[in-house]
Amino acid sequence: MMLLNALNYSLQSWFLGYWSSQYDSQPASSVSVSWFLSVYAGLLLSSMSIYSFAFTLWTFGSIRASQIIHRSFINSIMTSTFRWLDTTPTSRIIIRATADIRSIDDSLAFGIWRLIEASVTMFVNLGSIMIFAPLFLLPGVTIAMLAVSFGQMYLSAQLPLRRLMSINKAPILGNFAAAVAGLVSIRAFGAEDMFLKESRMRIDAWLRPGLPSFNVNRWIGIRVDALAGIFTAALGAYLVYGDNGTSAANTGFSMTMAVGFTSLTLIWIRIYNATELEANSLERVRHYLVIEHEDEAHSECVVPPAYWPASGALQVKGLCARYSKDGPEVLHDLTFFVRSGEHIGIVGRTGSGKSSLTLALLRAIPTSGQVLYDGISTEKLNLDVLRSNITISPQVPELLSGTLRSNLDPFSEHDDSRLNDALRSAGLFALQSQGNQLHTQDTKLGLDSEIRGGGSSNLSVGQRQIIALARAIVRENKLIIFDEATSSIDHETDSKIQDTLRHELGDDVTLITVAHRLGTVMDYDRIMVLDEGRIIEFDSPKRLLEKEGGVFRGLVDESADRAKLYAMVN
Ligand SMILES: Nc1ncnc2c1ncn2[C@@H]1O[C@H](COP(=O)(O)OP(=O)(O)OP(=O)(O)O)[C@@H](O)[C@H]1O
Ligand SMILES: [Mg+2]
Structure with missing residues (x-):
């Protein structure tokens, strides 16, 4: 649907050129303005409807996906083992459940949409240029490859910086939560300064990658803009001065497509970068789906009768327990019976x-061993x-x-x-x-x-x-x-x-x-x-x-x- 829309958009530009070229070949009075206008309006209307339909479909789809992801995430946390909850800082779970889930709900879904849209539009723009200036395929591809290699360099610098920023966020929350929970002790021992200093250090660590991240953005901006300028100028010179017989209307059309293509290059790299970063949120949430869970494998096995438990009798045979599967045993072979x-x-x-x-x-x-509660093995x-x-x-x-x-x-x-x-x-x-x-x-x-x-x-x-x-x-x-x-x-x-x-x-x-x-x-x-x-x-x-x-x-x-x-x- 997006391809259809991009083609439609190119067609609109071409159609305007075609309409204007009619005045060159015939007297103005014989050009039917109403016909051209209605075709143009038809193209616009169809483009609007296709876009709205596709966007609505996308929005509902992404809401559904978000719901499924959120539900699985909460389910996973709720059924995790006590051990996992003991060893995972609460602030990290909160970041996953807030910032990361928000990224997935909002920026990631929209980012992927924009990425597909920009890619399809660039592809159609380049294709349209090739129709009128096939010779430009080679420089076009060269410039695109240069842009891609700049983009890769940019991403390899930008991704770790952004990752650093997002990793350094949870410790700030953690320190703040600890300070609030222990406020009485902190005041009693006069340790406010220590906590403030620690807080500032953590905020510094969070902000430090900000400046290089900004500079890396400038770096890519200058390079991609320069490439875009060279590409458009060369295409313009070729179409105007070259001996290729392209009409004025088609030259204008090609130039419009070229400007569209080159201005999208930088945007495309930015969107790609942003989407990849947001996709990290998805990755992080996914990590929390494969954590240790309480044993639910047996949930479908025994459904006790409705009157169970009729008594409080408890029989324990050879009960052993440990806090984690590979941890030391803390209960050894307990056997006892408790009457109701x-x-x-x-x-x-x-x-x-x-x-x-x-x-x-x-x-x-x-645990291992057997516990019978009112006669049923638990x-x-x-x-x-x-x-x-x-x-x-x-x-x-x-x-x-x-x-x-x-x-x-x-x-x-x-x-x-x-x-x-x-x-x-x-x-x-x-x-x-x-x-x-x-x-x-x-x-x-x-x-x-x-x-x-x-x-x-x-x-x-x-x-x-x-x-x-x-x-x-x-x-x-x-x-x-x-x-x-x-x-x-x-x-x-x-x-x-x-x-x-x-x-x-x-x-x-x-x-x-x-x-x-x-x-x-x-x-x-x-x-x-x-x-x-x-x-x-x-x-x-x-x-x-x-x-x-x-x-x-x-x-x-x-x-x-x-x-x-x-x-x-x-
Ligand atoms: N969350 C935990 N993770 C790992 N080991 C633990 C954990 N809690 C307790 N243990 C270990 O299990 C053993 C028994 O601890 P437990 O808490 O059952 O003792 P307790 O008899 O209840 O002591 P208290 O009288 O202090 O409450 C101890 O050796 C302890 O180190
Ligand atoms: Mg105890």
Whole structure:
């Protein structure tokens, strides 16, 4: 369609010349102006319609392509492994999702259009010149080859400069984001100057390639313009002074085509360069499509029956886990059985694998071995189904910006009384009623309180943990895992929470709690002691305390409130 349009455009120029030449061969009165005018108008109209149609088609096509690319990109990030998210700087993902996606949506699609248009027009222009001055093929081709070699030199200088600029952009964002997240510490240590200096250095690094990039543009501009001038002047001299019998009209036509051709040369190189740069965005986004993904291969395998899980029974056989496929093993051959409704405490020194075990149960890290949740092996289960049936409250709870209600119940599935019950069970109201003088009506948290998520949260860590607990209670799953969920909550509130959990959770709800503070899990049914990724003790607290030289007993004996812990068991 673009070729048709370019031919049409050439035809228009030729037709004007042909029309004017009619006045040379016959009297003006016998030239039918209306006929020539209507043919010319017809050519214009058809050119306009062809162009509009082609452009509309292109636009819709590119929107569709953008949608597909964007969807695959977001899908890929959403299903990537935790490992990948851990090791990839967020600022880089943000640049991909904003600047690169914008390039693909906008500049790249339009750039390719312009490139095709310019190439086709140049081809038709050169072809038209050859009709009237075939001798000019040789100089034409020579000049085109010279222009191409200049273009290549230009591109090999310009591309790395531009690439450097785009690579140096993410570090600026990264430093800025880090500065905003750590603003309090930066101010406290008086390190503003250091951050400012770092910021300026990164901005400098980003801008530095700008000047040479500009100069390289001037370099190519001068050369290509000179070539274009030589080509047009030589063609003009040949057509005017040469002995070739070309009519004035056709000479004019050829000159128009030559000027069109040469003025497009530089534009073509620029568009090509810009498009190649924009295509880098496509390349970068494509890289993010082939990252490590969570194992979705089994998603179609096992669809559990609707009543699953009917109980919270958990059977683990030979479970091993690592953080990456080639990383060291952090859990070694764990085998244990948890009856439905049991409350299990997991204790162990820092780094003993407690959090890793909770992640392994959710298949958030690569595992081997077997985990049966209510009789169904989780290995082949669809990940969405598995995770929506296990509730976990992680060590560092994440809240989302919005009201407290939207945090507890993001899909608006429960009524307020249910949400308030959950908040009560999680200990929020007990906490707020203790210090009446501290908690005025304004500072009390309620379902409508606004919460800021992310790094700028307006809640204390303890308050956040309480909300995360309430959120876990609302979900009503048969298996609940708390990873240090109450570590920042005071003793008294913690024991109240444990008390309510004991009474409020159904008899078939299994609770697994990771705790550093032994008092939290002292009255649980059984305690699992982990050490370097292995279970070294797993029994009721009472029996563990009776075991001479036991690790758990050692931990209890070391702790300051030893007497209280013993009293809790007896
Ligand atoms: N994101 C990670 N990538 C690689 N290795 C990790 C990662 N997180 C933890 N590990 C390793 O896994 C092992 C167990 O860590 P884990 O977080 O399970 O300990 P933990 O018992 O929960 O400790 P804590 O009491 O401090 O929370 C450690 O040796 C640690 O180095
Ligand atoms: Mg942990």
